[in-house]
Amino acid sequence: MPTAVLLISCPDRPGLVHAVAEFVLAANGNVLHAEQHVDREAGVFFQRVEFELDEATLGRDQVATAFAPVANRFGMHADVHFSDERPRIAVLASREAHCLGDLLGRWRAGELPAEIVAVISNHADHAALATFSGVPFHHLPVTPDTKAAQEAALVELLRGYRVELVVLARYMQVLTSTVLDAFPAQIINIHHSFLPAFVGARPYHQAQQRGVKLIGATAHYATADLDEGPIIAQDVEPVSHRDSVADLIGKGRDLETVVLARAVRAHVEHRTLVFGNKTIVFG
Structure with a gap:
């Protein structure tokens, strides 16, 4: 099964990593890789999260829509990609x-x-x-x-x-x-x-x-x-x-x-x- 990739940027604030991890857990996904960075001068948070969809309750066409409430709550710009995409x-x-x-x-x-x-x-x-x-x-x-x-x-x-x-x-x-x-x-x-x-x-x-x-x-x-x-x-x-x-x-x-x-x-x-x-x- 292909994996899903979330690329996220937003103003930095507490709870961002928890919110993303909670979303993946609620969808019954399994995080494979997660990396984040905070630009201290600009106060901006960046994250890339890759997770498995094998047992997920979401289809790949549902991930972006399901994540939208999380993105709206934190003012995130979020892109969803999949590992089997071939640009x-x-x-x-x-x-x-x-x-x-x-x-x-x-x-x-x-x-x-x-x-x-x-x-x-x-x-x-x-x-x-x-x-x-x-x-x-x-x-x-x-x-x-x-x-x-x-x-x-x-x-x-x-x-x-x-x-x-x-x-x-x-x-x-x-x-x-x-x-x-x-x-x-x-x-x-x-x-x-x-x-x-x-x-x-x-x-x-x-x-x-x-x-x-x-x-x-x-x-x-x-x-x-x-x-x-x-x-x-x-x-x-x-x-x-x-x-x-x-x-x-x-x-x-x-x-x-x-x-x-x-x-x-x-x-x-x-x-x-x-x-x-x-x-x-x-x-």
């Missing part, structure tokens, strides 16, 4: 294939509880890779003069596939409000973590010339503030003066694939809550 993902990429190939490989291996329904690129390079993985490929070229029309076509394509998550797997185009507003907190981006120190082109060359000792990667939800959206996952790796630019680029690509996959998995497993410009990520 529909579109992956966008440009010329680099490492993140795209890694996600497709993990998906084919059953590591991502989701469905990759489309690969979309502003270049034609990845058609064979998408076809090999059994995923439809769409080439949407773009120039500065055609960007508005290309993004309108992109949104139409994403909606046609009923996409629930857009993954920018090294998609080297800045998205405008046309796309961002259509998928709020549903677009995940990946980039190196040299920002804001080394902006622009050739960041690994800049880093190597400065003798950096750490390289990293950041995955975050895309917003109108370029590369400054709520962070989901990050990681770093030590490097030294012995590493060439090629070494740094290779290590950076490895980090990008792992960090992006970690962020996508957290999202599709319903482990993330966006609060302001940061993200609560439950374990």
Whole structure:
């Protein structure tokens, strides 16, 4: 039987954990995982509760309605998900294939509880890779003069596939409000973590010339503030003066694939809550 997941946020006050646990108990459910966090500065409570429905007195289509009185009593924003849901993902990429190939490989291996329904690129390079993985490929070229029309076509394509998550797997185009507003907190981006120190082109060359000792990667939800959206996952790796630019680029690509996959998995497993410009990520 699939499990149910409650994702909750509300003003902090006594009795919240008890009320949620009492609801699950009254429904004859069995809590498997429960994790909560309180933002002391903002006074906001966050919780993720996953529970079994095997012996529950509620059907899955009744959980949200049954929980509504609890949510109303405490002023909760509550989302209900189920472990057998497989969110529909579109992956966008440009010329680099490492993140795209890694996600497709993990998906084919059953590591991502989701469905990759489309690969979309502003270049034609990845058609064979998408076809090999059994995923439809769409080439949407773009120039500065055609960007508005290309993004309108992109949104139409994403909606046609009923996409629930857009993954920018090294998609080297800045998205405008046309796309961002259509998928709020549903677009995940990946980039190196040299920002804001080394902006622009050739960041690994800049880093190597400065003798950096750490390289990293950041995955975050895309917003109108370029590369400054709520962070989901990050990681770093030590490097030294012995590493060439090629070494740094290779290590950076490895980090990008792992960090992006970690962020996508957290999202599709319903482990993330966006609060302001940061993200609560439950374990």
